[in-house]
Amino acid sequence: xxxxxxxxxxxxxIGTRIPPFxxxxxxGRQQTFESIRxxxxxxxxxxxxxxx
Amino acid sequence: MELERTKAELTALxxxxxxxxxxxxxxxxxxxxxxxxxxPLLADPxxxxxxxxxxxDESVAPGSREAGMAHPAILLVDEHGVVRERFxxxxxxxxxxxxxxxxxxxxxxxxxxxxxxxxxVRVRTAATQTVVHPGNRFTLVVDVLPxxxxxxxxxxxxxxxxxxxxxxxxxxxxxxxxxxxxxQRLDLAWTDExxxxxxxxxxxxxxxxxxxxxEMAALLEGGxxxxxxxxxxxxxxxxRTCWPPEVVPLRWQFVLTPPDLxxxxxxxxxxxxx
Numbered sequence: 001x002x003x004x005x006x007x008x009x010x011x012x013x014i015g016t017r018i019p020p021f022x023x024x025x026x027x028g029r030q031q032t033f034e035s036i037r038x039x040x041x042x043x044x045x046x047x048x049x050x051x052x
Numbered sequence: 053m054e055l056e057r058t059k060a061e062l063t064a065l066x067x068x069x070x071x072x073x074x075x076x077x078x079x080x081x082x083x084x085x086x087x088x089x090x091x092p093l094l095a096d097p098x099x100x101x102x103x104x105x106x107x108x109d110e111s112v113a114p115g116s117r118e119a120g121m122a123h124p125a126i127l128l129v130d131e132h133g134v135v136r137e138r139f140x141x142x143x144x145x146x147x148x149x150x151x152x153x154x155x156x157x158x159x160x161x162x163x164x165x166x167x168x169x170x171x172x173v174r175v176r177t178a179a180t181q182t183v184v185h186p187g188n189r190f191t192l193v194v195d196v197l198p199x200x201x202x203x204x205x206x207x208x209x210x211x212x213x214x215x216x217x218x219x220x221x222x223x224x225x226x227x228x229x230x231x232x233x234x235x236q237r238l239d240l241a242w243t244d245e246x247x248x249x250x251x252x253x254x255x256x257x258x259x260x261x262x263x264x265x266x267e268m269a270a271l272l273e274g275g276x277x278x279x280x281x282x283x284x285x286x287x288x289x290x291x292r293t294c295w296p297p298e299v300v301p302l303r304w305q306f307v308l309t310p311p312d313l314x315x316x317x318x319x320x321x322x323x324x325x326x
Contacts, residue, residue, distance in 0.1 A: 011107045011125045012135045018127070019104040023072070025092035026080040031070065033133055036092055040066030041130040043153070045055060046107050046122040047073045048144070050083035050093065051316035 011046075018044070058150035059091055065159055067128075074099050074120040079316045086314065096122075109144065117324045126153055145187040146226070146261045151180040152190045162193050165304045172202045172288035175300050183307045184278060186268045189226075189261035192219065192304055194284055196254040204286045206235035206248040213287035213297035215249075217256045220281040224263035224271070231257045241291050258282075265311050278306040 012018055022032045036042055055069065062069050070092040073080070080093040094101070099120040102108050107125055112118045124147055128137040137157065139148040154160030162178040169175075176195040184190060194217050198204055207214040217230045233255060235248040260280065262268060271278060282302040288295050315321065 010123050010140050011105055011138060012127065014135050014138060016135055017133050018129055018135060019101075021072075021094075021101045021104065023094040023096055023101060024077050025070075025094055026077065026084040026089065028077055028081075029092075031092045031094055033129070036068045036070040037129070037131060038063065038066045038068040039131060041128065041132075041136070042068035042070065043062060043150075044127045044129055045069070045071040046102065046105070046125040046127075047071050048109075048118075048121045048124060049073050049079075049322070050075050051079050051321060 055091065055150055056087070056089055058154065061154060061160070062150075065154075065157075070094055072096055072101055073122060074102060075316075075322075076320065078320045079322075082316050082320060087312070111144075115324065117322045126150075128153075128157065141189060141261070143226070143261070145264050146189050147187055148189045149181060149184075152259070155180045155191055162191075166302070168300060170298065170300065172290075172295060173198045173204065173286065175284060175302075177302050177304055179304055179306070181306075183309055184262055185309055186262050186265040186272070186311055189259060192258045192260055192280065192282075194256045194258075194282075194302060196250075196256070196284065196286065198251065198254075198288060201290045202288050203238055203249050203251045203290070204254065204288055205238075206250070207232055209235075209248055212247070212249075212289075212294070213285055215254060215256070215286040216284070217258060217302070218283050218285075219258050219260065219302075220283075222280075224267040225280070226261040226263070228259035228261070240289075262308075268308065271308055272310050278308040280304040280306070 025031050059069055072094045076097045077095045080095055096102055102122040107122045109121045109123045126139040127135055130136050151160050163182050164178045166177040174197040178193040180191045205212040205214045207216050219227050238247045238249045284300040284302055287297040
């Protein structure tokens with residue numbers, strides 16, 4: 001767990017398009033990039049778990 | 053949760069916010085109700101989205117309860133779905149805070165931690181926040197404001213004490229290199245040699261990341277908060293006089309809050325797949 005992953009290659013690169021996605025939120029409502037974004041885009045945070 | 057507090061600032065910037073994890077809808081539901089989370093937490097229990105983004109943490113043992121977890125990451129995506137900024141940390145327990153992300157994007161303000169009026173310059177310490185958690189990566193700021201007519205020297209200016217910020221290391225802190233603004237060429241009356249430095253306000257930033265809660269256990273139990281010390285070295289001159297080099301002590305004081313260790317209800321938790 002404490003290894004150094006090659007950070008620069010983890011996740012999408014700057015300038016690339018994110019893959020389309022859809023998933024239910026905490027209330028079971030289906031969400032997509034179009035439904036969560038604002039007029040200028042969005043911050044997408046990948047977390048490990050909310051159940052630490 | 054810090055993300056919830058930052059939501060209004062993001063909305064003002066025209067940005068939406070969502071978090072994605074390998075948790076189920078039920079785990080996210082329990083967490084959101086307990087913590088008053090109103091932004092979308094997207095459930096990706098089979099890690100399909102995490103994989104599609106290339107963020108699957110492959111260092112986790114397959115079959116374990118943690119298999120399928122994402123590598124923590126913050127992406128700024130524009131309205132066309134194109135990644136504009138990305139914050140992915142080397143250590144899995146480090147997270148850049150949203151105030152630090154906003155500051156990087158040129159949108160967030162910093163909070164003053166101290167002011168020190170010296171003879172020829174004013175020194176202000178500030179940071180992207182006053183409250184930190186274990187694992188947080190945030191930004192320390194040192195503003196140096198020379199009096200009118202006074203200049204200071206670039207970090208690598210030979211022959212003078214260049215402006216340098218040093219933050220004191222601790223076993224539970226990761227220090228990132230200080231970032232100095234681009235110096236300007238100083239045309240000095242007493243020399244024809246080009247010397248680089250600063251005539252106006254100078255802002256130096258230093259990123260710092262806190263260790264794990266285990267590494268910070270003594271501080272958390274002591275309840276005294278986190279104090280970070282440093283020094284600023286510089287030499288101030290005007291067009292006629294150079295004053296002796298100075299070293300100014302720097303100090304930042306943070307409230308250190310413990311992590312949220314409340315688990316999801318037993319029946320909802322991730323199971324080992326082995």
